[in-house]
Structures are given as C-alpha cells and as structure tokens.
Amino acid sequence: MTFGFAPSSAASINSSSESASRLGRMLEPSEWAAAGIPLLRSPREVVSGLHSRHRPTPSTAVVAVLDHEERLTASASFARRPIPADGWEFRNALLAHLRRVIPHDLRRRTPVRTAVLLYCRDGDERWTEEDGAWMWGLRDACTLHGLRCGAYITLTRGGWQVLGEGRGGRYPGSGSRPAPLGEVPSELGLLTPRTAGGAAEPLRRTAAR
Numbered sequence: 001m002t003f004g005f006a007p008s009s010a011a012s013i014n015s016s017s018e019s020a021s022r023l024g025r026m027l028e029p030s031e032w033a034a035a036g037i038p039l040l041r042s043p044r045e046v047v048s049g050l051h052s053r054h055r056p057t058p059s060t061a062v063v064a065v066l067d068h069e070e071r072l073t074a075s076a077s078f079a080r081r082p083i084p085a086d087g088w089e090f091r092n093a094l095l096a097h098l099r100r101v102i103p104h105d106l107r108r109r110t111p112v113r114t115a116v117l118l119y120c121r122d123g124d125e126r127w128t129e130e131d132g133a134w135m136w137g138l139r140d141a142c143t144l145h146g147l148r149c150g151a152y153i154t155l156t157r158g159g160w161q162v163l164g165e166g167r168g169g170r171y172p173g174s175g176s177r178p179a180p181l182g183e184v185p186s187e188l189g190l191l192t193p194r195t196a197g198g199a200a201e202p203l204r205r206t207a208a209r
Helices: 009-024 029-033 043-054 087-101 129-145 186-190
Strands: 060-066 072-079 114-120 148-156 159-162 167-169
Touching: 043 060, 043 072, 043 114, 043 148, 043 159, 043 167, 060 087, 060 129, 072 087, 087 114, 087 129, 114 129, 129 148
Parallel strands: 114 148
Antiparallel strands: 060 072, 060 114, 148 159, 159 167
C-alpha cells in the first residue's frame, strides 16, 4: 500500500503570494520613464569607462556613483546570484556594495550624487522582468543611501541600451574586448546615431568584485 500527501493549499497560496510580491517589486519601462530619471549627458563614455574598469560578463552588475559633473566617484561590480529576479534581493545587493565603496548622503536635503547601474546579461535589448527588478532595486537602494537614482543600462551581445530612453550603441557589448582606459576604440565608429557625445573624466576608482 502506498501513502501519499496532496499538495498543501497553504503552500500553494504562499507560493502565489511570493510570486505576486516579486512582481510588485519591479518597474515597467513606462513607470521608469515617468519617474524623472536624469538623462546621462555622455552615456557612451560612462558605459565604455565602466566596461574597461570592470570587464563585465553576463550576470554581472556594475553600480557606479557619479558627481554633479558626471565624473565617476566610485564603482563596484558583483555577480548576480542564481535566484528568481526579485527587486528586494537586488536592492540589498546594490546597497551592500554602495556602502562598501562610498559614504551615504542621507544628511543632505537633496542628493548631489547619482547612482547608475550597468547590467550585463544574455538576450537582446528588450526589457525583461529581470530588468524591471533591477530598476526597482536601484531606485530603492538610492533612496536608502541618499543618492539620486540614475540610468539603468543593459549590456548584451548586441551592444548597450539605456532603458527607458531609447539611447544605445553597438560598442561595447557583452562580448567586446575592453579598451584600455583613456583610449577611444575604433569600434566606436559603429555606434548608432542615438548616442550622445561628451567626456567624463574619472575621479576615483573603487571596485569590489
């Protein structure tokens, strides 16, 4: 004789509740665009600089803090844990790394520094639920660290894309060879017209892997 147990209805409810909670901790592109995220003046230089410093591979996140002139103040990179995409988990990871590389600005009335997130992943440039969870996590981590929430950028084999803005380029991509700092790679000639120009000089480099 074989005895079995039917799945607990309470367990099913808990699972559904957890899924609903995770879905609530993500932002749609329209929500992100409506949040008043400041535009990067020189997204190409920011992306290229972070790519050269941290050499991200798929499932690597790079969080960077920029001053009011869009110069790099601090940055950290880390691998995404193999868990379901959850904005709360991403928020905690981002906040932990921000605390390691730069003091908070919670005593200021208004933020003077901006945090941006570059996430290297597989797939194409289209928004995913994982991107939505990273957006939610970045916004919440910035609030808790006294920073202005800045751009969320994906890095895929096709290039980079500033989500919610429609700006991007073909170089660098997740499979690109990082260029030495200070050099302008020849591949920049392949950039799409959507990218912006300008220069951003790094003030300090702090990387945590």
